[in-house]
Amino acid sequence: MIRAGQWRWNLKTRYGLEIRAATSGDAQGLCELLQTAGHAVSPRAMAERLDALRQEPGAALIAAEWGPPSGLVVIHWYRTLDADQPTAQIATLLVGSDERRRGIGRLLLKAASQAARVAGCGTLQLLATPDASALHAFCLATGFSEDGPRFVRPLRKRTDLQPQ
16 A cells, blocks of 8 residues: 555646645644635644654645645545445645636546555545535536545546446
């Protein structure tokens, strides 16, 4: 099983945006980003949490340009009894309010999907509360289908799937 600390991926777009693994050096900027969503975390606690996440099966990826992170996705993968491959679940997907509608969420989702595929996952899930209409619209626009309180998206093309 690939852990966050073992996985390396870096994407630079033509717009100067970089998608990369979060490090403890990003703690202050991530605290500011989370504060905009109503989650107060100290930089020290954030650095400790990022270090702990690197020991778990998953990844914390950020979108950054020239300043603090403008977006974050945290993804975990785990085994279930109802699937042969691990399931990946997005625990956090956040883009700064001033940075939305620029494709950053889609790039973070693409990076998270790639990390999950590399880890051998077959499905990507995202839980959403019923009152998160913008998130619901984003999920549907990016290939997820609704499955109760969660959105689900296969990580492999239908032609790549083997018969069960």
